[in-house]
Amino acid sequence: MLSVGLAGKPNAGKSTFFKAATLAEVEIANYPFTTIDANHGVSYVRVPCPCRELATECGRCRDGVRYVPVELIDVAGLVPDAHLGKGLGNEFLDSLRVAEAVIHVLDASGSADAEGNPVGVGNHDPLTDVEFLKREIGMWLFGILNRNWERLMRRVRAENIKIEPLITEQLAGAGVADHHVRWALATMKSDPTKWGDDEMKKFAGLLRDASKPMIIAANKVDVAPPEFVARLKALDEIVVPTSAAAEVALRMADKSGAIRYRPGDPDFEMVKDLSGPQKAGLEKIRGILKAAGGTGVQECLDRAVFELLEYIPVFPVEDEGKWTDRNGVVLPDAYLMKKGSTTKDLAYRIHTDIGESFLFALDGRSKRRLGEKHELKAGDVIKIVSTK
Ligand SMILES: Nc1nc2c(ncn2[C@@H]2O[C@H](COP(=O)(O)OP(=O)(O)OP(=O)(O)O)[C@@H](O)[C@H]2O)c(=O)[nH]1
Ligand SMILES: [Mg+2]
Structure with a gap:
């Protein structure tokens, strides 16, 4: 499974982001070095599900939104000069070795100093935290x-x-x-x-x-001074304003059945009648969503995978007419493949035997035959025909 790492200074919200994205129970606290051992979990990127083009539903998506698993790794906080042994040092970065991309979780609210000690919102310039992570990696x-x-x-x-x-x-x-x-x-x-x-x-x-391209999550936007966020967004890098805390609240409320919220949606629906304070809390979060078009957590994962790493989702099937596997399951898999991958790469990805005995592929939409050098497109539904 494709892996993405979360890194940055202590107290920036890495574990909160991790919890939002995986719903795993992890330690979160307002002091540096809360996390010591890396957290590994499964998170998802969001793609449109092709089953919307069929009369049947696949049962694997949420109203046409398919979530494809990726591994997420949350590591200990890193401070400037970690390579000289400052903070917890840099050896724990070894757990990022499988990460194909890094999400740099930055405290855009300026509420912690360079070492992650709380200093109060607006008292640390987040722009000064941008470069150090690259140097340390x-x-x-x-x-x-x-x-x-x-x-x-x-x-x-x-x-x-x-x-x-x-x-x-x-x-x-x-x-x-x-x-x-x-x-x-x-x-x-x-x-x-x-x-x-x-x-x-x-x-x-x-x-x-x-080998470790980066995207910046400008976190804590719910409390960040707007000018801090604006200056970060003006950087010549991919910067996604996020509120990991808001995303945790929304996903928990969705899980409990209080609201209907699909990760990455720009809004949510109240389902249950909630108490006054709960309702007020969620309405406050709605304000954050309205201002930014979402909490940014899902956008950050999606952009890391699809924009930074240039993956595309591809749907292999065994019946190109019904888009099912041999057991009749509709669109059983969604694979993430590097842009530029061919039908033959997909065959190898399914199984080495299928790759080695590849004859041709069939496009599930046009039903046309595709040769081994045919480049796949995002959302393709493909049947591989092989001698095995
Ligand atoms: N307002 C606000 N606070 C947040 C947000 N994300 C995290 N926090 C708070 O920031 C503090 C640090 O969060 P953690 O997730 O533990 O940070 P970390 O980067 O994992 O910290 P270390 O493990 O110590 O490196 C906690 O008090 C969180 O509640 C956010 O989006 N908004
Ligand atoms: Mg942590």
């Missing part, structure tokens, strides 16, 4: 790279072997892939055996940009 990768660097370079010089596989092997545990290494080496345009610390740090920074 870069330094974490630099640390991994540096561990055996001299020995590796001696081998390269003595045995005249290729450097790229050695570096890839060294970084495999950090979730850096061979194409990331190839791209970063090509960008450096210099001989790694002659690199000093500065070049290695630059290289680590490139590897970070390639």
Whole structure:
């Protein structure tokens, strides 16, 4: 399953975001380093369900909104100079190694200092928190790279072997892939055996940009001074204003049956008659939704997966007419595939055997035959025909 990490300074709301997105019970508190061991959970990205085009409902979506699982990882808070041992250090970043993208949860309300200590709303400039996470993740990768660097370079010089596989092997545990290494080496345009610390740090920074792209959740918008949010939104990055606290409240109320709210919706419906204070609390949240078009939590996950990482949802079926599997289940699966994936990639994703014995694919809408190089589109319903 595709993994997304949550990182940022202590007290920014990472665990609140995690709870909102997974409904897992985790510790949340207004002081730094509440989380020590990483939380792992299942969250979902939101896609339109193709069953709306059929006469039958699939039973797997909520009124045409399909939620596709992704893993979410909530790690301990990171402070500036964590790589020098500040705060809890940076070793816990190892739990981000499987993350393909990082959501930088930033306290947009300015209510905590750089180390996460509460200082009261508006008393810390959130813009000063933007850059440090990149530096720390870069330094974490630099640390991994540096561990055996001299020995590796001696081998390269003595045995005249290729450097790229050695570096890839060294970084495999950090979730850096061979194409990331190839791209970063090509960008450096210099001989790694002659690199000093500065070049290695630059290289680590490139590897970070390639392997851990980031999106910013400007959190606590419900209390943030509007000018703080406006300045964050003006950054040259993907910035999504969020209220993780509002999303927790809405999802809990939906789960209890008090309201009808689908994660990511711009509004909700009251279902039960609630007490005055409960109703007032929810109406206050409605105000936050109205102002921003949603709590931002679902938008943040969706944009990380679909915009930053460029995944598309694809629906494999065995009956291209009825859009079912062999047991008659309508649209049984939704796969997240990288943009640019082909019908053959989908066949391999279903099973190696199916990939190896691929004949052709059928488009569930046009019923046309598609060759192995045919590029998939978001929302495609596809049957793979193979000899197996
Ligand atoms: N007003 C408001 N408060 C929030 C929001 N999200 C989180 N908080 C509060 O911020 C404080 C810190 O939340 P946590 O989720 O524990 O933060 P964290 O980033 O996981 O903190 P560490 O685990 O210590 O790194 C708590 O008091 C939360 O209730 C939000 O959207 N709005
Ligand atoms: Mg936490």
